[in-house]
Amino acid sequence: MTGKVALVTGAGRGIGRGIAGALAGRGWTIAVNYRSDRGSAEACLESVKKAGGDGFLVQADVADTGNHERLVGEVMERTGRIDLLVNNAGMAPRQRRDILQLTPESFDEVMNVNLRGPVFLTRLVAGVMIEQVKNNNEEAPLIINITSISAVYASVNRAEYCMSKAALSMMTKLWAVRLAEYGIRVYEIRPGIIATDMTAGVSEKYDKLLEGGIALTPRWGKPEDVGKAVAALSENSFPYSTGAVFTVDGGLSVARL
Template identity: 40%
Template sequence: MAIDLSGKAALVTGAGGGIGRAIAVKLASAGASVALNYLNSREAAEEAVAAIRANGGTAVAIQADVSKAEEAARLVEEAERAFGRPVDLLINNAGHLVQRLPNEEMTEELYGRVMDVNLKSAVFVTKAVIPGMKAAGGGCIVNMTSVAAHNGGGPGASIYAASKAAVLAYTKGLAKELAASGIRVNSISPGFIGNTAFHATFTPAAAREATIQSIPMRREGTPEDVAGVALFLVSDLSAYLTGETIEVNGGMYMR
């Protein structure tokens, strides 16, 4: 069964590279018009837009700091203006570890940055799309959590793990809140996904190899592995699925 998202408008936050970019490309390949949000990676986002357009798709790149409520609202306004319709499909992918730091050294500033980019961004981008989705009779929201939400994360990542656990709980509460409006809300929990800025920045080569050897499938995941699940979650193939979290980790964590 081919998934057809023609006539749908999608917004992917944190889409300048890695998982966000892969999801944007995947949704566009299924026919959705896609707004790619980025913070600093303008060139990468524009390259992704160019690639989508070269394959016959429709896409725009929109800069916004989604850790700020007013920027999140502006992002949604610009996306809706670009496509002339409400956002039908939202992927809250923006997130960051920011810095590995033991809790005894944690600062209020770092705590705020981590929680804002991982949880607050999802809350306020979602807030901005809800009125349009309700007016359209429904929509799909996918939040990005992490295996760290289950296992506490690696060294110096306790606040990151807590923020991702909050996203998981937020997904369940939001799913209950919006179900009667025809809006489904689910989340994806990636494990060790290679070819991303996250592990390029925060994971030493030795730790990376050790992690891969501990994964039952004996490989790291790819952004495309996550993108395929996102496509499923915004399609009619998952029409009776809401409030759920899908683990994408090659078997490293099984519930």
Template identity: 35%
Template sequence: MTDLNNKVAIVTGGGKGIGAAISMELARNGVKVVINYNTSIGSAEKLIMDIKEIGGDAYAVQADVSNLEESKKLVEEAIDHFGRIDILVNNAGITRDSTFKKLSEEDWRTVIDVNLTSVYNTTSAALSYLLESDAGRIINISSIIGQAGGFGQTNYAAAKAGMIGYTKSLALELAKSNVTVNAICPGFIDTEMVQEIPENVREKIVAKIPQRRFGQPDEIARGIIYLCKDGEYITGQQLNINGGLYM
């Protein structure tokens, strides 16, 4: 078991939703958290206050991780503030859903850049520091949609499936180092993104989930802690947290 006290984590898209739950759970386990946000400064600042109330340590950095130079800035600020990076959680993600016939090039590129290219950007910027850690962890938040597909989500599915292939390949390259690389594939989690789905569609989704409920963000966060604490011999894997919807 790895002691997480005073480890340092970057969580992209860490200010709200699943990212906020991950940031909070890492802080509860003694990790110093760099909360990356792009536009949600209010959520990030509130989260920092909540983390400090439980005795944790967190720092917020604005950066658009779909941009390589801003990703480098994010990593540099993390190093300037905390002096090290042990954990990188690639969680930043957006949707621009549309049937393929109506899917614009802009919506294709934007989703690919934010959800997939960002993973290259942050990892390339942080890897040298992760390799210096005695227990480096790269955890990519993919999706059940990347495994099973989703109607009107060719862009999102392509990005999330790409994250899975990326995870496996990078895990092979880093297997002889102290850095593990894994993906978590959430199912339908009760966040703002899912709450925006029309109620009648939500009911149909729940009916298909064997556990008959949406997941909670903290259930994804506990998966992160498992991989960070007990995952020294786990790499290149997909941890499916989906209530049995995809097996």
């Protein structure tokens, strides 16, 4: 396998697949991580190859820190490097419940997938990246975290999701600070309302909000919209930016009066 190597978590479906496709179009080799849906991951790999990239599948539930050594080990064994980590895998609460009915079980599940997993996976990959920087003079690797407008918009019927994304946003800053001395830049991409399985169950609600003008760009976001943002960052187009937030929300978060 040639070219730069990206580990994209949760790449089988939705936004992750959009990211893998966009990177593949620029010749990246993609480690397509998936949790349970192997069929989708295989379809993603096929689209990666069609787009001109290369890749392979790596199964791992990123919420389980016990899987991380194996996950990163498999990528290193196959490619010997990681130039980009995209922490994309994430979940919404299985059931939307008012914060007054928030359960510890749902809180723990969402936090483990959306925050605890990425924190410790990033810690492990950061170690690999630091060694890579020390051992060669190539461009430093990058880390991109996929958060959400929910990092700053309060939805009281999925509080655990909002809290997980707000914390992931802080995680971006913390790693940006810690890894700056190695030239490793860390970014947050903050998507708005994107058409994927995650939003399929509440599409009527979002159809109405979009028709009502909630976003300045009057349409649903697509996984490819997020993919394009990741691809732009991956090409070192923003060498003087780190710890920064890039919104991909069709202008939804522009404060208006």
